[in-house]
Amino acid sequence: MSAGRLLSVLLLLQSRGRVSARVIADELGVSVRTAYRDVVRLQDAGVPVYAEPGRGGGYQLLDGYRTRLTGMSQGEARALLFAGLPGPAADLGLAAEVTAARLKLLAALPAGLREEAARTAAVFHLDAPAWYREPEQTPYLTLFADAVLTRSVVEVRYRRWRAPQEVRRRLRPYGLVLKSGVWYLVAATENKVATYRVTQVLDAVPGDEQFDRPPDFDLAAYWTSYLDDFQKRRFTGTATIRLSGRGRRRLPDNLPPEVVRAVDATATPVGDDGWVEAVIPTESTGHACGELLRLGVDVEVVEPAELRRAMADTVDALARRYGAG
Template identity: 55%
Template sequence: MRASRLLSILLLLQARGRLTARQLAELLEVSVRTIYRDVESLHAAGVPLYGDAGPAGGYQLLDGYRTRLTGLTSEEAEALFMAGMPGPAAELGLGAVVAAAQLKLQAALPPELRDRAARIQERFLLDAHGWYYDGDRSPHLAPIADAVWNQRRVQVRYRRWKHPTDVTRVLDPYAIVLKGGKWYLVARGGENIRTYRVHHVLDLEVLDETFDRPCGFDLAAYWRSFLTEFRSRLYQGTATIRLSPAGRRRLREVMSSAVIDAVDQSATAPDEAGWVTAVVPIESLDHAETEFMKLGAQVEVLKPHELRARLEATAQELADIYLSLSPAGRPAS
């Protein structure tokens, strides 16, 4: 256990440059005193590790020192290849880079780990896009990713939902997130950090200006907070519905997880025909009408009455269209 921790300290310093004893302790989940003892052991072993005192201090390896020992286990080697996403990498303009990196990793691995990694690639594939959506196609994705990496300020013309729909913004691009086949840009505009759909960027200009990323910005924490806030704003009401057995099965393919969970939690006991009644969240009347139409005659909306009336009217319009085209009522050609 201690040998593994010593190796972790080496690799962390090699990867991040300079870290304080407290930072190392938090990353390795040990006490600061333990880090002090480990650093002394590394010194005694001849590792060129030195520390600076003061607010900007910390431990650092001598420039140019890199350990060849990685301690890579078979499970870790497999995980590296499981994490490969050639599709999204290509969209970011990094497809060739990722392929080259994997080739170098394969060449560096000992034969037994190389074989295990190859089996992973032969047996597992990660496809981040949904069944009914092939993902965003934006000519601005690769240059935005480059601006994120090089901390270059950008000017975008962006299409949003509310009026005025097309706006121009100067942004400090912090990060890019891929979710459900859609790419999102996390960026600061003015005093606020916001999330922008890359697909809605109409024009992009990468400026000559650079910016400093805030050292305390935590992308994972920001994204969790953004999702929580987004979901809290997303659903503005509820609907009471009846579902047939076929409708309940179909619902799992076409509805959001929030609606599926609500049906599972609130569904009544099936009636004689197998239908259940449930209360589900809805975003808006327009959105709910479109979503429930996906289930056809396998769902009946009981409340709200305005949504039920909308669906009745749509169903009547569809019936009129198809009845007018039936053999009995088809217009003469």
């Protein structure tokens, strides 16, 4: 039996007022039967918990009773920053600590502020993963989180996009970033600070060496700089395209925002049928061809010639595949 869980039940009663056994069970991740037993143990310990029977009933503390046991453990203090982010907290292995920390915070607030905090929590929810894809599996995420907090070196085997694809690295983890449901590790090697997609880590072993993180390292500033550099490296060319009115309306749902902004900035009318001509950034011929084909007959590539040929070759191949060529 966890004394910490009993304290969580007590703080839940103190912060919520009347709660059912089902609510206690759901909040603490236990069965309803275990919730009943926990309440009985609190009563046996002299805590004035009484049951209100009937519809809308539940358990509550005697009016005026408050506990002062609101001190936080180290894990709960770490989890405090994730109190409004249950999904990421669970990814990092801090789900139970977040629940306990949140209850202790609520219990320490005056009644008016506690009610306001509860109302605020009820109307905001974060769902980090993007649409149309499953959440990524990150078996080494909790290991990296611990390494970041304890400043411990980690040995990893990592799969990257360029050859050689599998590399080994000895990393000094500086921080973790959650971007559109994808976790990234920012870490230093002997030569530089780099970014690693956590799902691309094939193996990770904690080392026995600790390191000093540079006092002037700013994770948020690094990430902003990394994104700016990524965009510069990502788009290496341009293309001139023509879009129908429907194609332009479909653009935000099918192409990156950088392309949408470029169309908005450079679009000029072509003829009287609603078509426009614009210049867009491109990554490569193959990538641009695949993305623009999503718009079907509502887009035409004017130049470069290489991309126009790639579009025509793909359409011809599709026509032959479907017996229309």
